[in-house]
Amino acid sequence: MFPDDIQALARQVIAQASARRRTVSTAESCTGGLVAGALTDIAGSSAVVECGFVTYSNAAKARMLGVPEDLIDAHGAVSEPVARAMAEGAVANSDASVSVAVTGIAGPGGGSEQKPVGLVHFAASGPAGLIHVEKHFGDIGRTEVRLESVRTALRLLLDRIEA
Helix, strand or coil: CCHHHHHHHHHHHHHHHHHCCCCCEEEECCCCCCCHHHHHHHHHHHHHCEEEEECCCHHHHHHHCCCCCHHHHHHHCCCCCHHHHHHHHHHHHCCCCCCEEEEEEECCCCCCCCCCEEEEEEEECCEEEEEEEECCCCCCHHHHHHHHHHHHHHHHHHHHHHH
16 A cells, blocks of 8 residues: 555554554644554554544644644644644643654645745654654655655654654
8 A cells, every 4th residue: 555665664663662662643734644544554553553633624733632723823734833733732632652743735736935835844752852854845746745744754753762
């Protein structure tokens, strides 16, 4: 279902989380659950994956993850503060010890000069703290932006699990 490299990353996440007795949650917008899907595609994931939040709308980000509406109003859904709040909310609203959040503009529309298509913000939270990464994939096509986002999200999860 997923490319080999994504499957390999997902296997690493599951193995490391299992070895370190960590549980994982995801908070996804532009990836629409693909990160959780990649993880749950791996045998043994049920011991590690707590839940996934697909919060495509701003209202869902606020309601399900506790992202403050004024934060979204001030910075926009595709921003560092919102990605951080999503990652923190995924841990706070689950029994997971580690989370990853993804919010971006996959295209083909929806971009602007300040926030072009292909801009994605990531955040991951875990015992070692919260980290943020901003990626500019460019207008490489909706599917490729989403797949590159899954790769980045899985790498961030590994970082937080192993830290």
